[in-house]
Each structure stands twice: as C-alpha cells, then as structure tokens.
Amino acid sequence: MSKAFSIRVQQSGAEYPCAEDDTVLRAGLRAGLGLSYECNVGGCGTCKFELIEGEVRNLWEEAPGLNPRDRQRGRLLGCQCVPLSDCVIKPMIMDDRYIPLDRPRRFMGELVQIRDLTHDIREFVFKDTQPAAFRPGQYALLYLPGVAGPRAYSMSNIRNDDGRWEFIIRKVPGGAGTAALFNLKVGDRIEIDGPYGLAYLRTDTKRTVVCIGGGSGLAPMLSIARGLVAEPSMQDVKLKFFYGARGPRDLCGEAELKALPGFGTRIEFIPALSDAEAAAAGEWTGNVGFIHELVKAHIPADQLQECEFYTCGPPVMINAVMQMLSGELKVPAERIHYDSFV
Ligand SMILES: Cc1cc2nc3c(=O)[nH]c(=O)nc-3n(C[C@H](O)[C@H](O)[C@H](O)COP(=O)(O)OP(=O)(O)OC[C@H]3O[C@@H](n4cnc5c(N)ncnc54)[C@H](O)[C@@H]3O)c2cc1C
Ligand code: FES
Known part of the structure; x- marks a missing residue:
C-alpha cells in the first residue's frame, strides 16, 4: 500500500490525505474539496497553488500551464505535484463549483x-x-x-x-x-x-441544448446527447448538434446520433466541413465552413441568447466559439460549458 501524506489548505484549514503517487489536486478532489482545475494535464494553469510548508515533487517542470512570472513567484500546478511530506498549500482559487458530484x-x-x-x-x-x-x-x-x-x-x-x-x-x-x-x-x-470536468449536462433547465463539437471533440458531445435522451426531466428539451470536420473522410457521429430516440424531430444533426477543396472533391453537398459560423447562420441571434451551450474541441475552435457566444452575442457565462483540449 502506498504511503499517504496530509495536505492542509491554508485558506479553509481543510485537511485531506494524499497518497505519495497522487497529485495534490486530484487527492483534494477525491476528498470532496472544491479545488479549481480544468485540464488536469498541465496545460491551463487553473490549478495553480503556492506551497506554504512541506515538500513536493514536480512531475512536469516545463508544463505550459505556468508562465515565467508564475515560476518566478514559485507557483506550482496542483495537477503536476505529488507530496514528499505533509504540506500546507494555498490554492489560487477555491470554489464550491469544483466540488465533484461523483468523486474521482x-x-x-x-x-x-x-x-x-x-x-x-x-x-x-x-x-x-x-x-x-x-x-x-x-x-x-x-x-x-x-x-x-x-x-x-x-x-x-x-x-x-x-x-x-x-x-x-x-x-x-x-x-x-x-x-x-x-x-x-x-x-x-x-x-x-x-x-x-465541469462541462457536464445541466439537467435543471428546459432551454434548447446546443452542442458544438469539432474533430476529436465528438465524444463529450455524444455523451451530452445520450444523457439528455436518458434524463426523464429533459424529455421536452430540444437538441441541436453541430459537428465540424475537415473533409468527408473525417466526418463521424451521425450513426450514433441516429440511434437515439427523437433523432430528426427533437434532435437535429448539423455537420459542416471546413476544407472546401476536400468537400468538393468528395462531392459533399452539405454545409462548408467553420462550425461556429454555422451555428450563427442556423439559429437567429435572439434564440441563441436563450440556449444552453456545450462545446469541446481543440483550443482554436473553443476560442472562436467563445468569442462568438460571449464576446459577440453576450450569452451569459453560466450558460456556456466547455472543455478545451489544451
Ligand atoms: C479535458 C480534455 C478532454 C479531452 N478529450 C479528448 C477526446 O475525447 N478525444 C481526443 O481525441 N482527445 C481528447 N483530448 C486531447 C488529448 O488529451 C490529447 O491531448 C491528445 O490525444 C494528444 O495526445 P498525445 O499524447 O498523442 O500527444 P502529445 O503531444 O504527446 O501530448 C499532448 C498532451 O500530453 C500532455 N503532456 C505532454 N507531455 C507531458 C509530460 N511530460 N507530462 C505530463 N503530461 C504531458 C500535454 O499537456 C497534452 O495534454 C482531451 C484533452 C483534454 C484536456
Ligand atoms: S488543471 Fe492543472 S494545468 Fe490545467
């Protein structure tokens, strides 16, 4: 059995055990604490903390989640540090919304x-x-x-x-x-x-759900669609599923969505190809363009304001979607749920 150290959070005084092969972040979440994080793999910097007492081993010194200023100030990433002794930590952010609904x-x-x-x-x-x-x-x-x-x-x-x-x-x-x-x-x-992850299906709303996925971002969007169909309280909720791929050979997901009850009525699948040349070569007759642009073309702006959004995919796509939803359309932040694949 691996040895466990005790981690104390300076702000709240909360203490939790952290196995010697577990990270400061993940052990805290396993204990039910609201430690902030997004990617869990060193890319985003949301899990930054200061080590007040004790010693840790940094699993990935060069992780891009820390900038030079963070490093200068001795900040560390909770998802990349395992304890070498009992520790006192000061996480940059603590918020109840990070408390896991299902403990990892x-x-x-x-x-x-x-x-x-x-x-x-x-x-x-x-x-x-x-x-x-x-x-x-x-x-x-x-x-x-x-x-x-x-x-x-x-x-x-x-x-x-x-x-x-x-x-x-x-x-x-x-x-x-x-x-x-x-x-x-x-x-x-x-x-x-x-x-x-926090980009999970909110079941306490009747708003139309809009999923926007690109490339490898299909999985979580499919999970949202499957979850919506299985959730008794969401049987009247509509789903618009936008999926962007490069060329015809990159397109997938329709067969899985078609298997869901309500496909073609309350569930709408709207694919688009971003590579116009590949689309033409493949005799594609559907939408061509970036997926976020298609969302705007497909749903009137006043209706977009009233939807619940889930989006997942490469950072460049997430940035474009966020710019459109938050920047341009002023959709409230609490209605946009996303995971960037860092
Ligand atoms: C929340 C989230 C969900 C994702 N979901 C999906 C999904 O459903 N489908 C999908 O195809 N992809 C998904 N990805 C992307 C996936 O995690 C990988 O980044 C991608 O598959 C490339 O991995 P790779 O190892 O082949 O590439 P690499 O370039 O070898 O690795 C890139 C990833 O590894 C991490 N990494 C690199 N070096 C180290 C190191 N020394 N120590 C620790 N970490 C390191 C980086 O932070 C980065 O995440 C998701 C990413 C995130 C953050
Ligand atoms: S959660 Fe640790 S860097 Fe993203």
Missing part, C-alpha cells in the same frame, strides 16, 4: 472493444469491475504504457452499472499518448482515473 477514483480498466469510426478516429471501450459513475460530458485520465503523464479523454457514453467507460479518440500525428493507445489490444489493462 483510480481503477484498472480492461480494453474490451475497439472500433474504427474514421481513418484516424477510434472508439475504445474499457471495462471496470464497479459501476461507472460520471456525468454526461465529463472526462477521465488514461495512463498509457511508456508515456510520461496521463492523457485526458472525454467519455462518449453515460453512467452505467456495467462499468463501461467509452472514449472516441483521434490519433494525433507524432503524439506519444495516442501512439501508445492505438497500439493497445483487446484484453490489455491500463489505469484510468476519473471522472473530472
């Missing part, structure tokens, strides 16, 4: 199914011995053989008693994590840690 846990998942969705996107299904407890739209961390640090991947399914954790993952050229992942065989077991 670590388990060994067995890969039970692999399915190609496109030339470079695959569905991976892992199985745990315990029920899978997470909200639609959340993500987990996958520890891959021979790869430094875990990788974050969003679940595409919803909570279930069978212990199924399903992911839709795009192979990134030159990427260490996806190279290892795409080499896994059915029957292999890896460590999985989750759930994490």
Whole structure:
C-alpha cells in the first residue's frame, strides 16, 4: 500500500490525505474539496497553488500551464505535484463549483472493444469491475504504457452499472499518448482515473441544448446527447448538434446520433466541413465552413441568447466559439460549458 501524506489548505484549514503517487489536486478532489482545475494535464494553469510548508515533487517542470512570472513567484500546478511530506498549500482559487458530484477514483480498466469510426478516429471501450459513475460530458485520465503523464479523454457514453467507460479518440500525428493507445489490444489493462470536468449536462433547465463539437471533440458531445435522451426531466428539451470536420473522410457521429430516440424531430444533426477543396472533391453537398459560423447562420441571434451551450474541441475552435457566444452575442457565462483540449 502506498504511503499517504496530509495536505492542509491554508485558506479553509481543510485537511485531506494524499497518497505519495497522487497529485495534490486530484487527492483534494477525491476528498470532496472544491479545488479549481480544468485540464488536469498541465496545460491551463487553473490549478495553480503556492506551497506554504512541506515538500513536493514536480512531475512536469516545463508544463505550459505556468508562465515565467508564475515560476518566478514559485507557483506550482496542483495537477503536476505529488507530496514528499505533509504540506500546507494555498490554492489560487477555491470554489464550491469544483466540488465533484461523483468523486474521482483510480481503477484498472480492461480494453474490451475497439472500433474504427474514421481513418484516424477510434472508439475504445474499457471495462471496470464497479459501476461507472460520471456525468454526461465529463472526462477521465488514461495512463498509457511508456508515456510520461496521463492523457485526458472525454467519455462518449453515460453512467452505467456495467462499468463501461467509452472514449472516441483521434490519433494525433507524432503524439506519444495516442501512439501508445492505438497500439493497445483487446484484453490489455491500463489505469484510468476519473471522472473530472465541469462541462457536464445541466439537467435543471428546459432551454434548447446546443452542442458544438469539432474533430476529436465528438465524444463529450455524444455523451451530452445520450444523457439528455436518458434524463426523464429533459424529455421536452430540444437538441441541436453541430459537428465540424475537415473533409468527408473525417466526418463521424451521425450513426450514433441516429440511434437515439427523437433523432430528426427533437434532435437535429448539423455537420459542416471546413476544407472546401476536400468537400468538393468528395462531392459533399452539405454545409462548408467553420462550425461556429454555422451555428450563427442556423439559429437567429435572439434564440441563441436563450440556449444552453456545450462545446469541446481543440483550443482554436473553443476560442472562436467563445468569442462568438460571449464576446459577440453576450450569452451569459453560466450558460456556456466547455472543455478545451489544451
Ligand atoms: C479535458 C480534455 C478532454 C479531452 N478529450 C479528448 C477526446 O475525447 N478525444 C481526443 O481525441 N482527445 C481528447 N483530448 C486531447 C488529448 O488529451 C490529447 O491531448 C491528445 O490525444 C494528444 O495526445 P498525445 O499524447 O498523442 O500527444 P502529445 O503531444 O504527446 O501530448 C499532448 C498532451 O500530453 C500532455 N503532456 C505532454 N507531455 C507531458 C509530460 N511530460 N507530462 C505530463 N503530461 C504531458 C500535454 O499537456 C497534452 O495534454 C482531451 C484533452 C483534454 C484536456
Ligand atoms: S488543471 Fe492543472 S494545468 Fe490545467
């Protein structure tokens, strides 16, 4: 059994145990504390803290989540530090909205199914011995053989008693994590840690849900769609599902959405291709352009103000969507839920 140290939060006095192989952030979330975070993989800087007492080991010194000023001030990332002794920490932000609804846990998942969705996107299904407890739209961390640090991947399914954790993952050229992942065989077991993430389906609203996904951002949007259909209190809620891909060979998701009750009536699928040349070469007759532009073209501005938004994908897409929703259309922040794939 691994040794545990005690971490005390300076502002609140809260104390929690942190195993020597766990991070200061994740152990705090496991204990039910509202420590701030987004990506969990060193990219965003939302988990910054100051070490007041004690000693930690930094798993990734060069993590881009810290800027030179942070480093100068001795700030650290909660998602990249494991304790070497009991510690007192001062997180930059603490907020109840970060308190996990389902506490994250670590388990060994067995890969039970692999399915190609496109030339470079695959569905991976892992199985745990315990029920899978997470909200639609959340993500987990996958520890891959021979790869430094875990990788974050969003679940595409919803909570279930069978212990199924399903992911839709795009192979990134030159990427260490996806190279290892795409080499896994059915029957292999890896460590999985989750759930994490705040871009989960809000079930207490009757607003039209708008999902905006691009490329590898399909998984969490599909999970939101599946969650909405399964949620008894949301049976009257409409869903507009926008999905952007480069060319015809990159497009996926329609078959999975078509399998949902209400497809074509309350569920609308609106795909677009961003590569006009590839679209023409593939004799594509649908929408061409960036997916956020299509959202605006498809829904009148006054209606957009009244929708609930979920969006996931590469940072460049998230920035464009946020600029449009927050900057241009002034949609209130509490109605936009997003995960940027850092
Ligand atoms: C919240 C979230 C959800 C995501 N969901 C999906 C999804 O559903 N589908 C999908 O295809 N992609 C998803 N991604 C992107 C995914 O996590 C990877 O970034 C992507 O697959 C590329 O990984 P790679 O290892 O192949 O590339 P690499 O370039 O090797 O690795 C990039 C990632 O690894 C981290 N990293 C790099 N070096 C280190 C190190 N030394 N120590 C620790 N961490 C390191 C970086 O922060 C970055 O996240 C998600 C990302 C985030 C943040
Ligand atoms: S949550 Fe730690 S850097 Fe993003």
